[in-house]
Amino acid sequence: MRLVVGAALVDSLDAPTRLLAARRSAPPALAGRWELPGGKVEAGETPQQGLHRELREELGVAVELGEEVRHPDGAWPLTPELEMRVWWAVLTAGTPAPLQDHDELRWLVRGRWLSVDWLPGDVPLVTAMQAL
């Protein structure tokens, strides 16, 4: 099982109102669907280190991580081969730009966090986040 890490990038850790969604540009099977920015953890990295690296590469930003958005079993199942862990995050430097892997970014207002076409594995996750 390969671990994917994602950021629930919001405007405030205490009272989040806006959530950043990113639209994938590749591969063809996933292009056009929305996800949380992030990616696969590499050998020798902690999940948090991998998440900081992915956010720097994909969006050109630095963040502060908050609490983990926990799944009761430890990680959110994505596919038979992939599972994801997610942390709340706020920007500390930079403005997110679709530098890599994405062709559009969108801040979603709370109450409308499910208004984009998320990758299927993200729907239960974003539903749980919005209910917190």
Ligand SMILES: Nc1nc2c([nH]c(=O)n2[C@H]2C[C@H](O)[C@@H](COP(=O)(O)OP(=O)(O)OP(=O)(O)O)O2)c(=O)[nH]1
């Ligand atoms: N980043 C991210 N990936 C997700 C989410 N939901 C979801 O099903 N995935 C899937 C899509 C991909 O199959 C996988 C993440 O792989 P990726 O291709 O983004 O990883 P990566 O940037 O490390 O790229 P690579 O090493 O595969 O080239 O997880 C999500 O919310 N965020």
